[in-house]
Amino acid sequence: MRLRIFTEPQQGASYETLLAVAKATEDLGFDAFFRSDHYLKMGDVSGLPGPSDAWITLAGLARETSRIRLGTLVTAATFRYPGPLAISVAQVDQMSGGRVDFGIGTGWFGEEHTAYGIPFPSLGERFERLEEQLQIITGLWRTPEGETFDFEGRHYTLKDSPALPKPARPDGPPVLVGGVGAKRTPRLAAQYADEYNVPFHKVDDTAAAFGRVRAASEAQDRTRPMVYSAAQVVCCGRDEAEIKRRADAIGRDVDELRENGLCGTPAEIVEKLGRFAEIGTECVYLQVLDLNDLNHLELLAFEVLNKL
Template sequence: MTVELRVFTEPQQGATYDDLLQVARTAEELGFGAFFRSDHYLAMGGDGRPGPTDTWTTLAGLARETSTIRLGSMMTSATFRHPGVLAIQVAQVDQMSGGRVELGIGAGWFEQEHTAYGIPFPDTRERFERYAEQLELITGLWSTKVGDTYDFAGSHYQLSDSPALPKPAQDGGHAGGPPVLVGGLGARKTPALAARFADEFNLPFADLETTRTQFERVRRACEEIDRDPESVVRSNALVLCVGADEAEVRRRAEAIGREVEELREHGVAGTPDEAVERIRAYAEIGAERIYLQTLDVSDLDHLRLVAAEVMPQLG
């Protein structure tokens, strides 16, 4: 049973670009499959000092300062950027990285960060409508042949005679470009969008039963449009808190303001053997990748322990 482990950070909680660079380089050296970061502008608890970093500015820098590790967003908020501009940004960063970028994109949900920085925050229905249009528009721009133009007439976005440039370095994604990640708990619309546009479907912080149910919904949505369900990678994001012994587990839990037993119940926590058991439980119901939410970005020994004691047991 092979499961790929990826590192997932939340820099809005307090991290500089240099902090993230150290995590990304360490993850690359240790053999993790990818470095991902959230797309948020406001801390969720705490003061977030020294302040937020921008997702695509960060990934552009990392594209030039790493060599092999894949890089991505979990999840870029559809409320933050015009999709035409986002398509250009991601394509450029993909070129800068030599084809190592992945676009995780979601509808956006955190109202306070929008009001804090003057970003419009439509109601849930409109946000989801905009999200669906962005998926179609961005992948449409990427997949348009060089020399052709692209038009889009949506309710929220309209493009006319776009040259659909630049092109990303990658063109092997399901929708014609870098891999696209879609995720969430929606029962109908989210699985349908994943089936239509995504290379990967991700579930954030979901228990085993919810994961099983949602993976099945995505499978059915693929079958409804005659897409092979196995062409969609299935993954989970889970908080990480692993220690060589119980004292180290508790120290790491305290560092991120969490309780050990709660982490054991909801995340990848405990000893390395406990972590392996937890990850295998998700793998048995279809998860092929686990994004390890690494909240203390200064604790690089945490990643070294996982690489040495957990990763080898997962194939």
Template sequence: MRLRIFTEPQQGASYDDLLAVAQATETLGFDAFFRSDHYLAMGDHVSGLPGPTDAWTTLAGLARETESIRLGTLVSSVTYRPPGVLAIQVAQVDQMSGGRVELGLGTGWFEQEHLAYGIPFPAKRFGMLEEQLEVITGLWGTPVGETYSFSGGHYTLVDSPALPKPSQARVPVIVGGGGAKRTPAMAARFATEFNLPFPDFADIPAKFAGVRAACEAVGRDPQELVYSTALIAVAGADEAAFTRRAAAVGRERAELREHGIAGTTGEVVDRLGALAADGVECVYLQIMDLADLDHLDFIAREVVPQLD
């Protein structure tokens, strides 16, 4: 099982804060550093200071200040950037990183941040997501010297040179969500990874089965996809350490144990083992206290060695 560090900078983090977490992620041997793509803090008692950072600007900087970890978004919203612009941004950051970028793309859901920064928030966005996935992968897949055109309900591209190209032959594309039909169908068509964000544990096997069925329906081998989930992580060597970290992120211990990767070392190892048994191949550990780098060190030192 691969473990990735997943951050929520809109809750309050500077670029330097994120750099420190990304460099610790790399030094400690985690697989990747991912961040959300939001512009407004969530929660009544969260200031969000010093203010939002842009996801792809952040990843461009980290591309030059890290060497080995994968870098990506979980997930970018289709409402923020036209697909042609996003394709250029991701390809450039992939070049800057030497081919370490992954793109998570979703419909977006947080209307208030759109209102706060003047970003249009259409009521129907699944069609936008489907077209963006088709356009972005189409631009990257167009041979050099040829052009790419697309005409859809939301986007039109005419004779695009489809440049620049990413360094990777295929940038991993992550599609996720809990929908029963449209999301699995899009993952089957366009994704290299399907992600379940913050699911109820009991729902995971059925959700993955739905994606596998969607793959089979379009003649794709379901094993080509990576199956992942994102869950909050709060762990400690003993109950006192766990209690302290739970309080630092404003969450109740019982609730964390019910819904997250949480508790003492044995509990965390057991939870990850149960997820693996349900078919989870990769876990995005949502880390909410970015100042607590000892938390990452603890997970790397005490938890990771016990995983198969």
């Protein structure tokens, strides 16, 4: 099982803080550094120094790291037009030497759209736009050099696009689609994604969601492999006092975290990761909420990652 570090910078983080976490992620042996793509804080936090753009951040980290993969969990299709987004992601992929994973979703946080003047259509339209963006972005990346790309959909139209620049890989970065919707999400994942992610659900619910995507893949006669992954908030300590201290620092209750996330001693977390592995989870995104606690990452690396 691969472990990836997943951050929520909208809650309050400078680029320097994210760089420190990314470098620790690389030095300690984790597989990847991911960040959310949000423009507004959530909950009772200051959010200072304010939001940062996901792909600008990842462009910087692409030049300041050398091994770890980099990506979003997940970019909102409402935030950017698909053509410019394809250009940005391809450029970051080139800057990193092909280390980008591209996570994309419908967008869900209405308040951040209102705060920054971004249209927020109905859920049905957001799914329509997401599917068109998946078609366009992957189509642009996979168009051979010297040829052009055309697309005519309900929401986006492209004509004679040179489909440049190209990402490092000929077929583009791996595409990640997540969520637990019963119908539309499994179909989109099966059709377009290289990885399907279930965020912040219990083991049984995650297994059920995996099953829906497997069924959708079979219905579409999909032949290429799918990576199945999960995201879980993590709070690890050597003893109960350290666990409570870390839970208090992120404003969470220990019992609730034990029930709904990866919380406890390293042995407890390894045991729960084993239950995720039993249902076919190949990769887990550890949502680290206190980005100033690099000792937390060290403990996870030495006592959890090294035990898997």
